[in-house]
Amino acid sequence: MKKLLLISAAISVLGAPLASQASPEDDLKTFRGYFMERFPNVPLEEFANGVYAIDADSREQWEAIEEFPPYELAIEEGEELFNTPFKNGKTYASCFRNDGIGVKGDYPYYDTEKGQVETLESAINACRTKNGEKPLKWKQGEIASLSAYMAYTTRGQIIDIKIPHDQRAMDAYENGKHFYYARRGQLNMSCAHCHIDNSGNKIRADLLSPALGQLTHFPVYRSRWGNLGTVHRRFAGCNNQVRALPFKAQSTQYRDLEYFLTYMSNGIPWNGPGARK
Amino acid sequence: MQKTARSTLAAAGTLAIVLGGFVITPNIVSAAEASAVEEGKRIAFHRAKGNCLSCHKIAGGSQPGNIGPALVNMKARFADKAKLRAQIYDATASNPNTIMPPFGKHKILSKSELDKVVEFIYTL
Numbered sequence: 001m002k003k004l005l006l007i008s009a010a011i012s013v014l015g016a017p018l019a020s021q022a023s024p025e026d027d028l029k030t031f032r033g034y035f036m037e038r039f040p041n042v043p044l045e046e047f048a049n050g051v052y053a054i055d056a057d058s059r060e061q062w063e064a065i066e067e068f069p070p071y072e073l074a075i076e077e078g079e080e081l082f083n084t085p086f087k088n089g090k091t092y093a094s095c096f097r098n099d100g101i102g103v104k105g106d107y108p109y110y111d112t113e114k115g116q117v118e119t120l121e122s123a124i125n126a127c128r129t130k131n132g133e134k135p136l137k138w139k140q141g142e143i144a145s146l147s148a149y150m151a152y153t154t155r156g157q158i159i160d161i162k163i164p165h166d167q168r169a170m171d172a173y174e175n176g177k178h179f180y181y182a183r184r185g186q187l188n189m190s191c192a193h194c195h196i197d198n199s200g201n202k203i204r205a206d207l208l209s210p211a212l213g214q215l216t217h218f219p220v221y222r223s224r225w226g227n228l229g230t231v232h233r234r235f236a237g238c239n240n241q242v243r244a245l246p247f248k249a250q251s252t253q254y255r256d257l258e259y260f261l262t263y264m265s266n267g268i269p270w271n272g273p274g275a276r277k
Numbered sequence: 278m279q280k281t282a283r284s285t286l287a288a289a290g291t292l293a294i295v296l297g298g299f300v301i302t303p304n305i306v307s308a309a310e311a312s313a314v315e316e317g318k319r320i321a322f323h324r325a326k327g328n329c330l331s332c333h334k335i336a337g338g339s340q341p342g343n344i345g346p347a348l349v350n351m352k353a354r355f356a357d358k359a360k361l362r363a364q365i366y367d368a369t370a371s372n373p374n375t376i377m378p379p380f381g382k383h384k385i386l387s388k389s390e391l392d393k394v395v396e397f398i399y400t401l
Contacts, residue, residue, distance in 0.1 A: 186383050188369070193376040202342040204331040 024163045024173055024263060031264050035212040039200065047213030048271045054200050055207055062275065071148055071221040071273040074228045078149025081142055086131040092146070095127035104147075104154035104270060108259045109162065110169035117172050117255035120147055121230055138249035139233035144219040148228060151219065151272030159216065159270055161263040172252075176260025179253060180211070185244025194238075206277075215262045217274025228273065231258055310396070317397030320390050327386065327394055332377065336401060344376060351401045362395045 022030070035047065039054055046053040052062045082092050082100065093099035097106065107120040118126075124146050125135040136143040163173050180191045191211070194203065199210040218231040225233075232254045236246035247253045321327040322338055329335060332344035341347075355361040363370060366381030380386045386394060 186385055187378040188383060189376055189378070197374075198344050198376060201344050203344060204328075204342045205340045206342075 024170075027177070028264060028266060032212060032267070034196070035199070035210050039210065045268055047210060047265075048216040048268050050209040050214065050217070050274075050276060051207045053213070054210065058207065058277070065275050069221075070223075070275055071219075071228055074145045074148045074219075074221070074273065075152050077142075078145035078147070078152075081146050082149055086128070086133050088131050090131050092124070092127055095123070095130065100150060102153045102157065104151045104272070105157050105159065108255065108262055110164060110166065110172055110259070112166060112168070115168060116252060117259045119250065119255055119258055120150060121232070122250055122255070124150075138230060139236070140225075140227055140229050144228040144230050147219045147230060148273040151217075151270065154270045155272070157270050159262065159265045159268055161259070161266055163259075163263060172256045172259055173263065175253070176256035176258070179257045180260060184239065185242035187242040187244075189242045191238065211261070211264065213265050213268045215258065216265050216268055216270055217272045219272065220274045220276050222276050224277065313393045313396040314400055315397075317393035317395070320386065321394050321397055326390065327380065329394075348398060348401050351399050355399075358395065358399060361399060362391070365391060365394060365398070 032044070036042075036044070042053050049059075049062075052059040085091050093101075096103050104120055107123060108117045110116075111118040121138060121143055124143060125138075128135055136146075163169055183190050183193075194208050195211040195214065199208050201208055215231060218234070219228050220231075220234065221228050230249065232249035235254050235257060236249065239246040318337065321329045321335070324331075329348070330338040330341045332342045334341040334343070334347035336349075351361065355364075367379040368375045368377035369379055369382075378385055380394075381388070381391050
């Protein structure tokens with residue numbers, strides 16, 4: 001009964017700034033334009049830093065944190081896991097282009113064979129199962145460390161996600177976009193309400209980060225979590241906040257959402273793993 | 278001790294509702310009203326209930342957000358108390374794009390909780 005109530009909230013798509021069905025290229029232009037206008041003093045690449053790009057006070061605390069990054073151990077653990085052979089003698093490197101170094105930028109992409117969006121985490125687990133290993137849990141732990149190491153070797157590359165002119169890829173993109181603008185949960189809010197319409201405003205004591213550049217730095221170390229989490233863990237957290245039932249990590253909904261939102265960060269550097277409050 | 282005081286007031290509130298329309302002593306009425314306002318404030322500020330402070334500055338509350346307007350001059354803004362209630366019951370009725378949750382329509386607050394919140398907000 002309670003569950004029913006949580007999901008029964010009507011889903012309606014909001015207006016600005018991406019109302020109609022436009023090409024992803026046009027969407028990106030409108031989306032970026034909105035934020036450049038809303039935060040005229042913030043250069044595009046700075047949007048990789050979330051709230052710290054728009055608020056001097058919290059930026060200072062964050063810079064102090066970054067001097068002894070709380071995700072450093074996870075990168076080391078990730079590197080060690082990455083280089084430890086599976087029982088069959090192969091390593092993760094065998095599953096990726098360029099032996100897996102600097103390839104986070106290949107994800108997410110639309111896999112026409114599997115008929116779904118492939119994420120870095122799903123590729124890591126696919127590599128494990130292909131080599132006879134059990135898949136890892138999706139949201140934290142070893143998968144986050146591996147992902148952190150792979151993000152780290154990709155730092156500084158410019159995000160350049162492609163949406164091919166394949167109808168299914170376009171549909172996945174549209175689905176992710178719809179998700180971002182759809183009201184959800186008992187509190188009836190969309191991601192866009194908080195991270196577009198009210199980006200830079202405060203919800204109680206929390207400053208709301210702009211949607212632009214929101215996925216450059218995952219996985220992320222959050223002080224509130226006390227450890228590292230993947231981007232789908234964050235999605236579930238934001239669904240929970242509005243009393244919506246979160247979807248499963250690596251569900252089609254979250255894959256598509258990641259596809260849309262990462263595409264919206266095109267042109268901004270990858271800078272994961274990150275540290276946030 | 279406080280609890281006893283509150284339940285006495287709550288009982289007075291019930292009495293006032295039951296007796297609505299009848300003549301009751303002014304003392305009981307004001308106690309009931311004071312109790313509704315007081316409880317309304319508690320519900321409005323409670324994070325798991327109204328949590329109105331996450332978006333509105335409200336006198337007496339700390340660390341307000343700034344998504345919505347400060348809640349002041351409510352009697353001037355809402356000559357008709359029913360309109361204020363409607364705004365809190367379902368803010369999307371007057372602004373389909375609003376971020377403000379529909380507290381009544383989505384049963385975030387019960388009817389009696391919502392009524393008390395209205396009483397409190399109307400004192401601002």
